[in-house]
Amino acid sequence: MQQILNFIIRNKNFLLYLLLMALSMFFTTQTHSYHKSKFINSANFLSGGLYTRLNNIEQYLDLKVQNDNLSEENTRLRNLLQNYKVSREENFIDSTNFKGSYLFRPVRVIKNSYSASANILAINKGSNDSIQEDFGLITPKGILGIVDHTSKNYATVISILNTKSKISAQLKKTNHFGTLTWNGKSPNTVQLLDIPKIAPIEVGDTIITSGRSVIFPKGLQIGTIASFKLDAAENNFEINVSLFNDMTNIEHAYIIEHLDAPEINNLLNLSNEQ
Amino acid sequence: MNSSVISQILKFIGLILVQVLILNHINFLGYINPYLYILFIILYPIKNNRLVFLLLSFLLGIIIDIFSDSGGIHAAACVTIAYMRPLALKWSFGTVYEHQTIKFNNVDFGSKLMYISILTGVHHLVLFFLEVFNFSETLLTLQKTLFSSTFTILLCVIVTIIFSKRSK
Numbered sequence: 001m002q003q004i005l006n007f008i009i010r011n012k013n014f015l016l017y018l019l020l021m022a023l024s025m026f027f028t029t030q031t032h033s034y035h036k037s038k039f040i041n042s043a044n045f046l047s048g049g050l051y052t053r054l055n056n057i058e059q060y061l062d063l064k065v066q067n068d069n070l071s072e073e074n075t076r077l078r079n080l081l082q083n084y085k086v087s088r089e090e091n092f093i094d095s096t097n098f099k100g101s102y103l104f105r106p107v108r109v110i111k112n113s114y115s116a117s118a119n120i121l122a123i124n125k126g127s128n129d130s131i132q133e134d135f136g137l138i139t140p141k142g143i144l145g146i147v148d149h150t151s152k153n154y155a156t157v158i159s160i161l162n163t164k165s166k167i168s169a170q171l172k173k174t175n176h177f178g179t180l181t182w183n184g185k186s187p188n189t190v191q192l193l194d195i196p197k198i199a200p201i202e203v204g205d206t207i208i209t210s211g212r213s214v215i216f217p218k219g220l221q222i223g224t225i226a227s228f229k230l231d232a233a234e235n236n237f238e239i240n241v242s243l244f245n246d247m248t249n250i251e252h253a254y255i256i257e258h259l260d261a262p263e264i265n266n267l268l269n270l271s272n273e274q
Numbered sequence: 275m276n277s278s279v280i281s282q283i284l285k286f287i288g289l290i291l292v293q294v295l296i297l298n299h300i301n302f303l304g305y306i307n308p309y310l311y312i313l314f315i316i317l318y319p320i321k322n323n324r325l326v327f328l329l330l331s332f333l334l335g336i337i338i339d340i341f342s343d344s345g346g347i348h349a350a351a352c353v354t355i356a357y358m359r360p361l362a363l364k365w366s367f368g369t370v371y372e373h374q375t376i377k378f379n380n381v382d383f384g385s386k387l388m389y390i391s392i393l394t395g396v397h398h399l400v401l402f403f404l405e406v407f408n409f410s411e412t413l414l415t416l417q418k419t420l421f422s423s424t425f426t427i428l429l430c431v432i433v434t435i436i437f438s439k440r441s442k
Contacts, residue, residue, distance in 0.1 A: 013328065
């Protein structure tokens with residue numbers, strides 16, 4: 001007994017070290033398994049309180065970035081408004097301006113994917129919010145995709161990063177239009193096909209939606225030309241478009257509903273039947 | 275309570291606040307943070323009760339852990355360097371340490387740098403090994419250790435120089 005006590009007293013530093021180390025390892029493995037550690041986390045009263053205060057300050061410091069985002073969008077909207085006014089001041093009355101033909105709804109992207117070849121997004125609104133098939137999904141910086149299926153509260157969206165996706169797009173400076181597809185390689189680059197060889201294109205030109213489908217209105221920004229080459233038949237360009245959107249980082253988006261879409265589709269079907 | 279104890283307490287609280295409120299959010303190049311709080315262990319008086327010193331180091335580490343949601347990795351790393359500090363002192367200061375006469379303010383710069391580097395290196399190695407928790411990612415662990423150590427050592431040296439009392 002005496003010897004054991006002596007041993008403990010002689011090695012008390014080492015034993016304490018082992019004890020504390022074991023305790024630390026216990027806490028470590030506990031957090032590694034899953035979130036079951038009770039008090040070694042940042043949600044207790046001490047750290048939680050301190051972090052709340054810090055978060056108040058951080059929100060304040062982050063205002064600059066948030067402001068930049070908002071002012072960017074404001075500028076864009078202001079430009080749109082200006083163009084709208086100009087068209088109203090022309091001599092003839094453009095009856096399409098009496099009634100807005102597009103309706104926007106804010107949604108949140110609850111599931112994003114960009115690494116597969118057939119990427120599908122999910123949003124937090126569905127048929128209960130009058131979301132239907134073939135509505136468009138955009139962010140302030142560009143287009144995201146087209147609604148595919150809807151359930152009551154959710155909807156899936158075929159991303160533009162989907163090899164099956166085909167969206168009509170055009171050059172901003174001329175009206176040459178083509179089809180926007182994706183080759184499945186990089187989440188930052190999509191391909192614009194079928195632009196005729198005669199079109200005057202340069203690297204850096206902006207690509208916008210063409211408004212030739214009933215999904216997206218004309219003039220939504222998509223991206224800029226990164227590189228281009230003639231296709232195999234040498235009649236059309238194959239253009240690599242680098243997107244304005246960071247497709248890997250998406251949270252808030254808008255659903256676009258074209259209110260006149262049924263009417264236009266009916267008309268087109270009528271013409272096709274003849 | 276004498277002034278030395280009060281100054282240690284202030285140092286303890288001050289370093290924790292600086293670490294969790296500022297330094298943990300630097301994330302230079304995505305993951306590189308300096309861990310300045312180990313300066314408390316580095317500069318703790320040499321004549322001490324080792325049991326109290328070990329317990330204090332554990333407490334320091336576990337508080338940092340609470341704030342960074344990291345289980346017990348800081349605590350483990352802190353206890354380790356607190357336990358091996360006499361060894362590091364002997365390696366870097368040699369016989370001066372044996373007579374327990376050194377003051378951190380007036381030792382030559384080379385041995386001080388060596389001393390800080392040893393403790394920082396060991397601390398970060400233990401820390402990142404436990405954080406990554408995977409032997410197949412050893413390269414990543416070593417890389418993180420190297421980069422963060424550089425950052426921490428630099429900051430420690432700067433802080434010790436700025437806050438050293440003028441030796442008369």
